[in-house]
Amino acid sequence: INPVSFKIKPSCRYRGIANATAASYQTTIDLVDFLPKIGMNTFMVEFRLPLTRVNLYYSHIRNEQNRAPESVSGATVLRWKIGSECEAKRRGLLFHDVGHGFCCDALGIDSRYSAEVTDDSSIPDSVRKYLAEIGGKRGYHRGLPLFTNFCMSNPEARALFTKYVADYAESHKNIDLLHVWLADEANNHCECENCQKKTATDWYVLLLNELDELMSARNIDTKIVFLIYFDLMWAPEKEKLVNPDRFVLMFAPITRSYSQSYDQLDMTKEYECPPYVKNKLNFPKDVGINFALLNGWKKI
Numbered sequence: 001i002n003p004v005s006f007k008i009k010p011s012c013r014y015r016g017i018a019n020a021t022a023a024s025y026q027t028t029i030d031l032v033d034f035l036p037k038i039g040m041n042t043f044m045v046e047f048r049l050p051l052t053r054v055n056l057y058y059s060h061i062r063n064e065q066n067r068a069p070e071s072v073s074g075a076t077v078l079r080w081k082i083g084s085e086c087e088a089k090r091r092g093l094l095f096h097d098v099g100h101g102f103c104c105d106a107l108g109i110d111s112r113y114s115a116e117v118t119d120d121s122s123i124p125d126s127v128r129k130y131l132a133e134i135g136g137k138r139g140y141h142r143g144l145p146l147f148t149n150f151c152m153s154n155p156e157a158r159a160l161f162t163k164y165v166a167d168y169a170e171s172h173k174n175i176d177l178l179h180v181w182l183a184d185e186a187n188n189h190c191e192c193e194n195c196q197k198k199t200a201t202d203w204y205v206l207l208l209n210e211l212d213e214l215m216s217a218r219n220i221d222t223k224i225v226f227l228i229y230f231d232l233m234w235a236p237e238k239e240k241l242v243n244p245d246r247f248v249l250m251f252a253p254i255t256r257s258y259s260q261s262y263d264q265l266d267m268t269k270e271y272e273c274p275p276y277v278k279n280k281l282n283f284p285k286d287v288g289i290n291f292a293l294l295n296g297w298k299k300i
Contacts, residue, residue, distance in 0.1 A: 008039070014094065014177075014248070016042025022056035025080045032087045043088040044096035044179070048105060048168070051077050052115040074112060085174065096225065097172065099179040104145045106164035107131075107157075114145035130157040132183075132190035134279065147185040152203035153194035162211040169215060169222040177248060179225040180211065186230035187279040198238065199276055200231045205239035212246045225250050228297060230283065234276040235296035249297060253290035255283035265291060 016035060019028050032043055047053070054077050058070040085095050101111030107127050120139040123131070131138040132149040141147040150157045169178050182204060189200040198206070208226055215222070229252040241247055264287075271292035274282055284290055 010039065014042045014096075016040045016044065016093065016096070018044035018046045018096070018099070019050065019084070020044075020046040020053070020099075022053055024057055025054075025083070028080070028084050029087055032084055032091065032093070035088075035093060036091045040093070042094045042096055043084070044099070045081050045084060046099045046179075047101050047111060048098055049074060049077055049081065049112045051112040054080070089174075094176040095174065096177045096179055097175045098168070099181045099227070100146060100184050102161060102165055102168075102180060103148065103150050103183045106161040107150065109145045111146070117143040118145055119143075130154060130160070132188065133192040133195075134188065134190070141183070141185065141188045144185075147183055147188055149183040149189050151190045151192060151195060152200075152207055153190070153192065153197070158207055158210055161207065162214050165211055166214045166218060166220060169220050170218060173222075175222055177223045177225050179227065179250070180208070181227040181229070182232070186283065187281055189231055189279060191279060196278070199234065199236060200278065201228075201234055202236040202239045204232055205236045205241060208247065209239070209242045212241075212243045215246075216243070223248055227252055228294070229254060231278075231281055233283070233290070233293045234273075235293070235300060240300050251294050253287070253294075255285060256287050256290050257285040260287040262287060 017031070017040070019031070023031075035041075035043060051072075051074055054072055058072045060067040060069050088095050101114060104111040104114040107130055109127070118140055120128075120143070123139065128138050130150050132141070132151055134141060138151075139148075141149070150161065152158060165178070165180055169175065172178075182200075189195070189203075195203065204226070208224065211224065215224075224246055225248045227250045229250075233253070266288065269288060271286070271288040273289060273292050273296070274284060284293075
């Protein structure tokens with residue numbers, strides 16, 4: 001058996017995967033162990049506490065004939081999250097954290113249960129006034145807190161959001177990169193009179209700038225990952241990041257066709273991007289159009 005040496009310069013600074021699916025704790029640890037063996041350098045735990053995702057596995061939905069449902073507590077999931085992070089750090093992996101959920105937690109809606117359909121009739125007025133207005137109503141989008149954005153033209157709502165994220169970053173200095181995403185899903189941004197004055201992306205960038213300003217004032221140097229995804233694929237029209245060194249852009253063309261490979265992309269072709277119309281967007285499947293939207297971001 002002859003020894004083999006293979007070296008390659010990666011094309012991406014951050015290479016890894018998130019545990020954004022139903023998986024057992026042991027499967028997660030096995031994944032963490034595998035990542036550096038194939039040149040990956042990043043592991044992410046999506047959500048502040050991924051209770052819903054973990055319970056998807058341990059409830060054994062559609063498999064109860066073979067495995068009885070198991071109850072997993074929030075305390076157990078927290079121990080497992082810390083355990084997977086420790087295993088990642090042992091292997092020199094960068095630890096990325098959270099992503100979706102800040103829109104809920106900042107308003108006092110526990111993100112551990114935000115993926116569950118919820119009756120919004122009991123939302124207190126003190127919270128409802130901050131939720132995105134869609135079709136003239138402020139409430140949970142499609143009954144899911146996780147799919148619900150907040151009214152980003154409301155300075156009080158933005159202040160609650162940025163304070164919550166800054167507090168989280170300050171109390172979790174172990175995080176290498178903190179992902180600050182808006183609500184999941186699409187066409188779910190606030191339509192109130194003031195929010196109509198900017199695109200969803202412009203409000204997002206304004207929010208990120210306010211977060212950076214607050215974190216800088218508190219000497220918090222954690223890197224922030226922002227997500228261009230669904231409605232946020234369209235670059236901002238007016239706003240720009242004041243301190244780009246704080247941020248890492250995550251390109252997430254979730255609607256793209258997986259029958260098209262990136263390496264098949266014709267880089268010489270001019271791709272026409274669909275127009276931005278708030279909450280009435282059709283998302284492209286073509287990889288080239290998705291990259292054209294990314295190029296709009298790269299220009300700024």
